[in-house]
Amino acid sequence: MIDLYYWTTPNGHKVTMFLEETGLPYKLIPVNIAKGQQFEPDFLKIAPNNRIPAMVDHQAAEGEGPLALFESGAILLYLAEKTGQFLPQGLRERHETLQWLFWQMGGLGPMAGQNHHFATYATEKLPYAIQRYVGETGRLYGVLNKQLADREFVAGEHYSIADMASYPWIVPHERQQQNLDDFPHLKRWFQAIAQRPATQRAYARAQEINTQPTVHDEEARKILFGQNAATVR
Template identity: 50%
Template sequence: MIELHFVRTPNGQKVSILLEELELPHRVIPYDMLKGEHLTPEFRRINPNCRLPAIIDHEPVGGGAPLALAESGAILIYLAEKAGRLIPADPQRRAHCLQWLMWQMSGLGPMHGQAHHFVRYCTEPIPYARERYLNEARRLLQVLDNRLAEAEYLAGEYSIADIACWPWIRAARAIEIELSAYPNARRWYKQIDARPAVKKGGELKVSDASLAGKPRLTPEQWSNLFGANMLGAVSASPSG
């Protein structure tokens, strides 16, 4: 049994979708980050970075004690290798799969995440930051579209690379980016959206309503997401 410590973000969706695709037994443990549930000493012992998602595999590869694992990209690789699916066996295809997964982890996710922050969460307008990250978000989406003009999926076959990227593309509407300008990415998005496991894993996805407008956070909620409470959680002793 795998525990999925989960929050409704694109990174959380990656793991919930993959667990459904692989049909691995699991249970979801939801967290409310606005309430600071990710900042407790108990969760810090699972992930010292106090970020979600994370998993605990009670029957880990190789046996032994339960395995706690964080970082969504690392989780995707671990689960795909455990199941022997959705990560290519061929060395060259595998290398391309990991290339696009790392592209998502180092580029698409962080840049879109910063665009979301300055468009939706920033308490005062910072035009330079907003434009800088929106431009990079659009550029990366064009890179994705270019790749999908020459291949059905990012690594040639459906893989964890596609699963990693898909939730971020879904959330692009919240930063006023429409897929109509990216026809290849739009085709790919719809193709993945129709998969039964994606629909089932997508029951945990971010709702359309939550992607609309600018969230109104209290000072405490802001601190739990971005401020002193977040810093304090990793500064304190993990023993509490």
């Protein structure tokens, strides 16, 4: 059994998409990041960076007790290796997949996240910051669109953890001020993944957990955006 410490963010959706595709048994453990549950001591033992998702696999292959992991990319890679699914075994195909997984982790996710922050959540609207991150989000959409011009999925002809990593960050494209009609290959890919039954089940699980915006009051803003070195516990 896998315990998935989860909240309804793009990084959380990545892991439920994988688990729903494979049918691995798992239990969702909500961590309400707007209420500061990510700072609770038991959670920090698993995820010292106080971010979701995090995971405990109670049936790790080595048989040395439960295995705890944090960081969504590391979790996807672990689960792909555990199951032998959604990560090609051939040298070239495997590393094609991994480089696009890391591209999402290092580029699309952080830049889109800053886009969300400055355009949606920041109380002071800074035109330079908004233009910077909306523009960089658009550039990354363009990179992904170009990659998808001659292939069905991000890393080739097979659905992989590279697709699962990027898809949830495209879901809020309107909030990111991006028009998918400007990126026809990306739009085709996005619609295909949205129609997958496992994707639909994963997002249905999110509705079981949370139907409210993550940032809905001043206290939540302080918790989410008021962290510094002094808040590390």
